[in-house]
Amino acid sequence: MTGRQQLGVVAIVLVAIAGIGFAITRALGTELHPLGTGTRAPDFHAMTLDTPPKVKSLADYKGQVVLINVWATWCQPCRVEMPSIERLYRAYGPKGLRVVAVSIDDPGTTSAIQAFVHDMGMTFDVLHDSAGAIEHAYQVTGYPETVIVGKDGIIRKKVAAATDWDSEGNRRLIERLLAE
Numbered sequence: 001m002t003g004r005q006q007l008g009v010v011a012i013v014l015v016a017i018a019g020i021g022f023a024i025t026r027a028l029g030t031e032l033h034p035l036g037t038g039t040r041a042p043d044f045h046a047m048t049l050d051t052p053p054k055v056k057s058l059a060d061y062k063g064q065v066v067l068i069n070v071w072a073t074w075c076q077p078c079r080v081e082m083p084s085i086e087r088l089y090r091a092y093g094p095k096g097l098r099v100v101a102v103s104i105d106d107p108g109t110t111s112a113i114q115a116f117v118h119d120m121g122m123t124f125d126v127l128h129d130s131a132g133a134i135e136h137a138y139q140v141t142g143y144p145e146t147v148i149v150g151k152d153g154i155i156r157k158k159v160a161a162a163t164d165w166d167s168e169g170n171r172r173l174i175e176r177l178l179a180e
Contacts, residue, residue: 035139036158041068041149042137046102046127049114056100056127058149065177066098066149067165070134072105073116075143077162082120085146087166089124092174099124102134104143150177 035042047053058066069085071078082101089099101122103113107130117126129135138147141160148157156177164170 035137035155037155039155041066041147041153041155044102044129044134044137046129046134049110049117049126049128053128056125058153061098061100061149062153063151064096064098065151065174066100067146067174068134068138068149069099069101069144069146070104070138070140071101071144072103073109073112074105078144079116079120081144081162081165082122084164084166086120086122086124088170088174091166091171092178093124096178097174101126103128104130104132104135104140106130148173148177151180 041058043058045055045057048056067085067088069081071082085099085101089097093099101124103109103116103126105113105128109130110128113126113128116122134140138145144162145160146158146163146165147155150156157173
């Protein structure tokens, strides 16, 4: 085998290795790069419930403390958790806390989402992501799932279960983040 042929074989092997590495990285992306506390919050785009709907993104909340709650109308733990999020928002919204509740209900369910919002007395921002882009970007494993993002865009807390967001510990966290 000549030097040129050897170089060709090496080039083919390197391309194959790179291709396999790329495929593995794509297939295992969330396992290789889990999203959690201390990581930058990914941007998202979802629709408001307005008529006509408007697109909102994480960039709309830049520089603010944001609680992002991923939920669904059919989710019973979401129904249990939502009043504590509303109480937290009423206490800290005037001080700068932004709450973004993202419904992952199917397309065409806007009226059911609006009924849920009304029944729960939700006064914070509610978005609809029927495509599941936020679920994917935030690596949601169940419902409800909540992420708290600091003013710097870094995830400070991630909880994959219904939680009392109006608890003393969560209030202290919000106070600390608002003071940063």
